[in-house]
Amino acid sequence: MEIAAFGEEHLAAVLRLCEAEGWPTLPTDPDRAMRALTAPGVVSVVAVEGGGVVGFAYLLTDGEIEAYLSLLVVAGHVRRRGIGRALVDEAFARSGAQRLDLLSAAESEGFYRSYKHRALAGYRIYPIAG
Numbered sequence: 001m002e003i004a005a006f007g008e009e010h011l012a013a014v015l016r017l018c019e020a021e022g023w024p025t026l027p028t029d030p031d032r033a034m035r036a037l038t039a040p041g042v043v044s045v046v047a048v049e050g051g052g053v054v055g056f057a058y059l060l061t062d063g064e065i066e067a068y069l070s071l072l073v074v075a076g077h078v079r080r081r082g083i084g085r086a087l088v089d090e091a092f093a094r095s096g097a098q099r100l101d102l103l104s105a106a107e108s109e110g111f112y113r114s115y116k117h118r119a120l121a122g123y124r125i126y127p128i129a130g
């Protein structure tokens with residue numbers, strides 16, 4: 001297994017990983033997904049094994065202080081082998097940030113609690129419809 005910078009050749013596999021989790025936002029518009037995953041201030045990395053993508057992480061960073069982990073997924077058949085940890089560690093290191101915030105699904109809390117952390121209440125807000 002190796003961690004590599006995300007490139008266009010990984011896009012289809014990344015979208016399949018999202019679909020397997022029931023996450024429609026990126027697969028709905030692959031061109032938009034490509035722009036988002038390569039936007040300024042974004043760090044996107046993939047885990048590659050046997051020629052295939054088995055996980056990815058996508059974070060936003062100011063390059064100095066604060067980063068936000070937007071998406072993290074490891075394929076079901078290779079979980080608990082340290083790939084999620086390797087993806088976060090590499091993306092965090094590449095971000096240049098000192099701390100990394102995120103929203104966690106209940107089933108992923110065991111993973112995030114395995115880091116040195118502070119647990120804070122999280123919210124995702126949307127624009128107020130005009």
Ligand SMILES: CC(C)(COP(=O)(O)OP(=O)(O)OC[C@H]1O[C@@H](n2cnc3c(N)ncnc32)[C@H](O)[C@@H]1OP(=O)(O)O)[C@@H](O)C(=O)NCCC(=O)NCCS
Pocket residue numbers: 021072073074075078079080081082083084085086103104105107108109110111112114
């Ligand atoms: C969360 C996720 C990315 C973890 O990836 P992973 O490759 O399985 O994690 P790792 O093997 O690197 O785990 C590192 C440590 O985290 C902890 N951990 C990981 N998964 C855990 C779980 N399900 N329950 C409890 N602890 C867990 C363990 O301490 C583990 O170390 P250990 O295996 O030596 O005990 C993966 O389960 C996943 O993709 N889940 C579905 C998508 C998802 O929920 N993404 C996060 C969105 S909030």
